[in-house]
Amino acid sequence: MRRLLFVAPLVIFGVLAGYFAVQLGDDPSIVPSALIDRPMPGIDTPPLLTDKPGVKTEELIGEVSVLNVWASWCIPCRAEHPLINQLAQRDGITVHGLNYKDKRADAVAWLDELGDPYARIGFDESGRAGIDLGVYGVPETYIIGPDGHIRYKRVGPITPQILEDDILPLIRDLKS
Amino acid sequence: MRMLALCALLFGALAVWGGPAGPALAVQPDEVLDDPALESRARDISKELRCLVCQNQSIDDSNAELARDLRVLVRERLVAGDSNKEVFAFVTDRYGDYVLLRPPVNAETLVLWGGPFVLFGIAAVSVALWMRGRSRRNALMAEAAGATGLSDAEEARLAALMGDDRDMKEKRP
Numbered sequence: 001m002r003r004l005l006f007v008a009p010l011v012i013f014g015v016l017a018g019y020f021a022v023q024l025g026d027d028p029s030i031v032p033s034a035l036i037d038r039p040m041p042g043i044d045t046p047p048l049l050t051d052k053p054g055v056k057t058e059e060l061i062g063e064v065s066v067l068n069v070w071a072s073w074c075i076p077c078r079a080e081h082p083l084i085n086q087l088a089q090r091d092g093i094t095v096h097g098l099n100y101k102d103k104r105a106d107a108v109a110w111l112d113e114l115g116d117p118y119a120r121i122g123f124d125e126s127g128r129a130g131i132d133l134g135v136y137g138v139p140e141t142y143i144i145g146p147d148g149h150i151r152y153k154r155v156g157p158i159t160p161q162i163l164e165d166d167i168l169p170l171i172r173d174l175k176s
Numbered sequence: 177m178r179m180l181a182l183c184a185l186l187f188g189a190l191a192v193w194g195g196p197a198g199p200a201l202a203v204q205p206d207e208v209l210d211d212p213a214l215e216s217r218a219r220d221i222s223k224e225l226r227c228l229v230c231q232n233q234s235i236d237d238s239n240a241e242l243a244r245d246l247r248v249l250v251r252e253r254l255v256a257g258d259s260n261k262e263v264f265a266f267v268t269d270r271y272g273d274y275v276l277l278r279p280p281v282n283a284e285t286l287v288l289w290g291g292p293f294v295l296f297g298i299a300a301v302s303v304a305l306w307m308r309g310r311s312r313r314n315a316l317m318a319e320a321a322g323a324t325g326l327s328d329a330e331e332a333r334l335a336a337l338m339g340d341d342r343d344m345k346e347k348r349p
Contacts, residue, residue: 005302031228034272041270101241127245134270136228136242 033153035134040142040150043129045122048099048107055096055122055129061148064174066095066167068118069130069140071102072110077139080157081114084141087163088117093171097121100130100138143167145174202239209251218251221263225250226275234277 035041040057047054055067068084070077088095097118099107104123124130133142136155143152152170154162203222209215222236227243235243235250246267253263267275279285326334 031272031274034268034270034274127242128249131242131245131249132270134272136271 030155031136033134033150035150036153037149037151039148040144041132043122043124043132045098045124045129048097048104048121048123049111049116052118053120055098055120057148059120060096060144061146063094063146064171065119065144066093066171067098067142067144068095069098069100069133069135069138069142071100071138072106073102074138076157078110078114080139080159083158083160083163085115085117087167088119092175094119098129098133099123100135101125101127141167143170143174202235202237202243203247204244207244207247207251209255214251214254217260218247218254221250221254221260222247224264224277225267226277228271228275 040060042057044056045054053059060067066087070081084095087093095117097120099121101124104125107123122129127135133140134153139157141152141154141158142150145151151174152166154166158167203219209218219236223234225235225246227233227235227238227240227246229240229242230238233243235246250263250267253266258266264276273280273282273284279288281289
């Protein structure tokens with residue numbers, strides 16, 4: 001009993017230190033999404049371009065889709081864009097874009113310069129559709145299952161490692 | 177006298193000027209609702225919602241774009257007739273409980289809310305045990321002392337020592 005009393009502080013310290021050490025590796029700016037494994041909120045955004053439809057939630061149901069939220073004013077979006085282009089070129093992967101709080105002319109010029117990998121592009125000028133999705137820092141990338149549930153969310157630019165380790169395996173899983 | 181007048185004048189000027197204004201408000205005039213009751217509810221709600229861009233500010237304090245959008249949204253929901261609870265639900269449905277600056281009590285936050293009480297309980301029990309142990313030790317020692325006792329000579333010496341001490345204390349100013 002006495003020995004237990006002396007050991008207790010050490011044990012409590014160990015547990016706390018372990019817990020904090022694990023938390024140290026986490027990025028505190030990443031907020032867990034409230035929408036993982038929940039149906040994608042109903043959004044209906046007008047098209048950015050005349051020859052491509054906008055993004056409407058109901059129309060994404062039935063296949064695995066990737067939704068990339070971007071803006072021409074967003075520097076990390078520019079950095080990740082080649083990866084989005086690559087992803088869209090892969091067989092059987094559909095990538096949609098949501099242009100967030102942008103000016104139409106700027107967004108179009110951005111796509112002309114960097115390439116347009118998107119099947120649909122919604123123009124969310126007010127950012128209201130972004131709020132419905134829980135967007136708080138562009139770029140954000142969502143993977144939506146065929147059932148219309150959001151299965152993955154990445155806040156910040158995707159990297160080759162994230163693409164290989166998280167995004168592609170998940171898409172494979174959702175397709176099978 | 178002249179100095180006093182000058183001071184009074186300076187203070188008067190300060191009072192008229194109003195002194196330095198309070199911290200700049202993030203809420204822009206064009207966001208403010210006409211109905212003061214709704215506006216005050218909107219302000220109260222905004223103070224409880226975390227700005228996700230600058231995390232340790234409420235949307236009421238933050239100048240971030242997203243904070244502004246959320247402030248406008250809160251006001252829209254209120255104008256549409258939502259209760260405060262419904263507005264909070266609307267925002268947490270999209271951004272999760274994390275946007276609430278005051279975390280709700282639920283299974284996930286039980287440690288956060290219950291932890292201090294548990295720690296206090298442990299401390300109280302420890303102190304109680306320690307005090308009980310001490311009084312038992314004291315009783316044992318008293319008993320042991322009673323059993324051995326002090327010899328008469330020792331008693332006298334002790335009394336003398338205590339007496340000296342008392343004398344010294346009395347002599348001290």
